[in-house]
Amino acid sequence: MIKEVIVVEGRDDVTAVKRAVDAEVIAVGGFGINAKVIGRIKEAQKRQGVIVLTDPDFAGEKIRRIIAKRVPGIKHAYITQKEGSKDGDIGVENASPETIIRALQSAKCEIKDKREEFNVQDLIFFGLTGDNKAKERREALGRELGIGYSNSSQFITRLNNYGITREEFIEALKRIEIGEK
Template sequence: MVKTLSDRNGRPTIPHVVLVEGKNDRNRVLEAVRADVLTTGGEALTESMVQTIRRLHERRGVIVLTDPDGPGGRIRRALTRAIPDLYHAYVPSHAAKRQGKIGIEHANLSVIREALLHPIQGGHPRNEGSPQYALLHHRPADTASPEEEKTTDSMLTWQAFQAMGLVGEDFSRDLRLKVGDMLGIGYGNAKQFYRLLQLFNIDEEKLSHAIKVAR
């Protein structure tokens, strides 16, 4: 079981990155817990997405929470083949059904919370006393709009992100490509890249240095 504190709204803090399929799933998870959440954007996993998940898992740990249906199962199996030691949280289909539709977005908050507090890794319960758990346990970023979001440790603001030329300039796309490769976090559009910086806990100093080298 994940031992963690709760916020003033009673949401427990999950130390790992939670992986779901879509935005509605992400929003539902954030009603249940306080966590950093990454979306796959659907069933088609690109190699770039798999690499991003692998790097995140190495640094922070990733809990897979896909829909309890066919596509969700295929995503789990594909990721398990690529990254065997991922953490997995499961919500039964009967607890994620509403008006004939199945998905995490329809699940009861207490069920989601319970699943994320009891993930399994490689088919075995996680070891809370391991050094890896201690390294992964940290306070995730607040969940707000991209303009308001800040990284967990660096307090990197959207305004600072803009000022560094990573958005809104003719060269921004190429700069994000170079910086993403240099930091090993992959590529995304402006908002996606800002989110990746948060998920990987890239602070302003490290980002600034990478930009200077990239230029």
């Protein structure tokens, strides 16, 4: 699995990257990049490192510059316009898995073992799934840990991929429980 979190523009890019490699991926939503997304990217950079892989066009380069300006120390992966072109459309979503792998390797991505510290039983035990307040608790905990809101399955993946320790998890839960009272 790729250690760094890959940052792309949109959902189709996420699909293309996940077809090529096993990695945590953040989609910025094009120019809709906001403080919440930048916060997630900063947290990802702090915990695992970040590789930005945007479309080889003006918009992609602008998004890349915005991220690089706000999040120091990130890595950059590039594909060419030719590699990302299909039927007149240019984007990461059009690149072959081999092209994406080459771009990530050129960015000096690191490989790590897949981590499975957390599982669905943890979410059930701590009321993060299967409970009428589970969604709100996941949202609060995601905010507290800097990994954002997601459904139960994706939450487990993020906890593991971001390297959250059991101690961090418990401490963050304690802080949100204090806020609930």
